[in-house]
Amino acid sequence: MRLAKTLSTLCVVAVLLLVTFLTLGPFVWLLSGSFKTQAEIMSPGLGRLIPHAPTLANYRTLFARVPFASYFVNTVFVASATALLTTLVSAMGGYALAKYDFRGKQIATTVVLGTMLLPGVVLLAPLFQLVHTLHLIDTFWGLILPTAASGFGVLVTRQYFRAIPNALLDSGRLDGAGEWRIFWSIVLPLVRPILSALLIFTFLGAWNSYLWPMIVLRDERNFLLTVAVTNVVASLHQQEYGVVLAGTLVSIAPIVMLFLALQREFIHGLTLGAVKQ
Amino acid sequence: MSHTPGRYEHTNSPDSRSPAAPASCGDAINGTARSTKYSGGRHAPGPTGGVRRQPLAPWFFLLPFGVIFLTFTLYPLGYSVYLSTRQTVGTRVNVFAGAANYLDLLHDDVFWGSLGRTVYFAVCSVLVQLPTALALALLVHHRRLPGRMVFRTIFFLPILVGPVFIGVAFRRIYGVQEGALNQCLGLLGIPAIDWLRNPDVVLNTLVLTALWMYAGFHMVYFLAGLQGIPVELYEAAAIDGANAWQRFRAVTLPGIWPIAAFLMTASTIGSFGLFDLPWVLTDRGGPGRASTTLMVYLYERGFLAGDLGYAAAMGWLITILLLAVSLLQLRVTRAWAEEM
Numbered sequence: 236m237r238l239a240k241t242l243s244t245l246c247v248v249a250v251l252l253l254v255t256f257l258t259l260g261p262f263v264w265l266l267s268g269s270f271k272t273q274a275e276i277m278s279p280g281l282g283r284l285i286p287h288a289p290t291l292a293n294y295r296t297l298f299a300r301v302p303f304a305s306y307f308v309n310t311v312f313v314a315s316a317t318a319l320l321t322t323l324v325s326a327m328g329g330y331a332l333a334k335y336d337f338r339g340k341q342i343a344t345t346v347v348l349g350t351m352l353l354p355g356v357v358l359l360a361p362l363f364q365l366v367h368t369l370h371l372i373d374t375f376w377g378l379i380l381p382t383a384a385s386g387f388g389v390l391v392t393r394q395y396f397r398a399i400p401n402a403l404l405d406s407g408r409l410d411g412a413g414e415w416r417i418f419w420s421i422v423l424p425l426v427r428p429i430l431s432a433l434l435i436f437t438f439l440g441a442w443n444s445y446l447w448p449m450i451v452l453r454d455e456r457n458f459l460l461t462v463a464v465t466n467v468v469a470s471l472h473q474q475e476y477g478v479v480l481a482g483t484l485v486s487i488a489p490i491v492m493l494f495l496a497l498q499r500e501f502i503h504g505l506t507l508g509a510v511k512q
Numbered sequence: 513m514s515h516t517p518g519r520y521e522h523t524n525s526p527d528s529r530s531p532a533a534p535a536s537c538g539d540a541i542n543g544t545a546r547s548t549k550y551s552g553g554r555h556a557p558g559p560t561g562g563v564r565r566q567p568l569a570p571w572f573f574l575l576p577f578g579v580i581f582l583t584f585t586l587y588p589l590g591y592s593v594y595l596s597t598r599q600t601v602g603t604r605v606n607v608f609a610g611a612a613n614y615l616d617l618l619h620d621d622v623f624w625g626s627l628g629r630t631v632y633f634a635v636c637s638v639l640v641q642l643p644t645a646l647a648l649a650l651l652v653h654h655r656r657l658p659g660r661m662v663f664r665t666i667f668f669l670p671i672l673v674g675p676v677f678i679g680v681a682f683r684r685i686y687g688v689q690e691g692a693l694n695q696c697l698g699l700l701g702i703p704a705i706d707w708l709r710n711p712d713v714v715l716n717t718l719v720l721t722a723l724w725m726y727a728g729f730h731m732v733y734f735l736a737g738l739q740g741i742p743v744e745l746y747e748a749a750a751i752d753g754a755n756a757w758q759r760f761r762a763v764t765l766p767g768i769w770p771i772a773a774f775l776m777t778a779s780t781i782g783s784f785g786l787f788d789l790p791w792v793l794t795d796r797g798g799p800g801r802a803s804t805t806l807m808v809y810l811y812e813r814g815f816l817a818g819d820l821g822y823a824a825a826m827g828w829l830i831t832i833l834l835l836a837v838s839l840l841q842l843r844v845t846r847a848w849a850e851e852m
Contacts, residue, residue, distance in 0.1 A: 251657075258669065262669070276684075325577070335570035336570075347581070352835070353589070354785065357831045361592035361820075364591065365583075367603050384577050384581035415572075439672065443673075464680055480684075483681050490672045494669070502668065506733060
């Protein structure tokens with residue numbers, strides 16, 4: 236019996252190791268390829284894990300021939316601004332819906348919920364026209380503002396605010412704290428988990444977004460990493476695949492490192508979609 | 513995630529219709545419970561102790577959201593109805609066209625072809641991803657497994673990488689001669705497959721890539737569900753002499769069914785927004801139109817050809833189809849849940 240149990244555990248581990256290999260394979264391949272020469276990448280066969288003659292040439296080309304550092308900075312700015320603005324705006328909206336009674340509250344909630352049922356595809360064309368009219372084409376605000384009012388963000392934060400006892404707010408009021416002070420200093424620290432989850436969720440969404448930045452950004456200097464990797468780096472030289480790999484690696488490395496540092500928050504943030512409504 | 517990041521991408525975008533799914537997978541994975549119960553009342557009770565409330569406070573808190581929401585969601589939503597009745601060339605020419613865009617769509621073979629390919633991708637993705645994710649969850653959930661946290665962390669990694677970056681990197685992995693995948697398959701004696709240029713294969717290549725991206729992500733949802741099933745149920749079933757399959761059928765499946773239903777809906781909605789992968793990995797929906805999805809076609813017509821009116825009409829038609837599919841899915845999954 237014990238032998239059978241050990242054997243079954245071994246089988247489970249074997250299958251999981253195979254899946255681990257399949258999952259990590261592309262990452263390892265990407266990492267090792269970015270240090271290889273063009274000739275070694277092109278040579279047939281699975282290739283060596285450790286490059287034959289490791290080189291930094293791909294990374295040098297990436298930062299010298301292309302303003303890759305500024306793409307990186309652009310992306311950090313847009314993703315951070317999107318995350319901060321969306322989270323603040325959502326938290327304020329969610330707080331108003333959770334903790335105050337006012338006329339039109341029911342209608343506002345219904346409208347926000349209703350628009351969440353619509354897929355974003357229906358907004359693509361009119362949003363472009365609007366952003367064009369507002370002269371936001373080729374600006375970062377054209378990327379940040381359209382996503383800042385997230386009905387989803389309002390609804391998930393609202394649920395956390397509801398769990399906070401009203402007595403706590405009232406005791407703040409008795410102590411003479413203003414409404415903003417109560418929100419900022421008493422309530423927000425209590426819902427930190429949902430704030431960090433929402434920050435991560437929106438940050439990652441903006442970091443990896445592609446279609447909308449491709450539509451809005453025109454000037455190559457304003458590109459984000461996604462658009463730059465496909466439209467600038469890839470067309471640099473048909474033959475320099477190592478540079479493309481290096482660019483991809485630089486684009487995903489910060490996210491992976493952040494994840495390893497903040498695993499719990501990341502998993503909470505990315506699975507927010509399943510929060511009970 | 514929406515530009516609206518994610519709204520237009522094949523990600524499992526947040527979905528408000530989630531049937532009862534776990535409150536927080538982050539908690540489940542760390543095996544700790546954090547209070548996510550809603551102890552607060554539905555409506556705040558009146559102020560106590562004679563504290564005067566500021567009548568303007570709720571409006572102040574709602575203002576930033578309201579302004580941005582009205583400008584960038586509600587207004588464009590209304591405008592897109594108007595836009596769909598116009599014939600446009602970019603942002604310049606704009607003439608009334610009545611229902612012409614919609615009538616043209618009904619006879620647009622590329623549109624219906626793209627719809628067919630998108631549906632094929634959506635159906636295959638669900639059929640391949642969910643069983644794989646559930647199997648992984650059951651394996652990782654194994655009680656005596658050493659290093660289960662490590663496996664969970666590793667399987668979660670692909671979801672962090674944007675589809676664009678995956679597309680760029682995998683182009684090489686899927687190469688016919690030199691690609692790592694065919695090299696590996698060759699070791700097993702499987703002949704080389706033209707993953708990216710064979711029109712009969714490319715859609716399956718997208719399904720396979722999506723499996724790599726989402727299997728571990730969906731696994732985390734299932735794990736949360738598995739951890740929510742009381743151990744006593746399994747013990748009771750064991751006492752009744754149920755074998756492993758019967759225990760799975762009678763205890764596990766009903767326990768994770770709400771999550772499976774949620775993932776199915778979310779995955780379908782995500783699939784209708786599939787753009788990045790076919791655009792980058794299979795070179796703008798190629799070869800020919802073999803991987804042109806609805807979003808690829810919408811982008812081509814609306815933004816490369818500049819017919820925003822047509823794109824708006826297409827957006828509405830896709831929305832209506834999607835709502836119909838979602839409703840149907842909801843009914844079917846509910847019916848199945850009752851049978852269990």
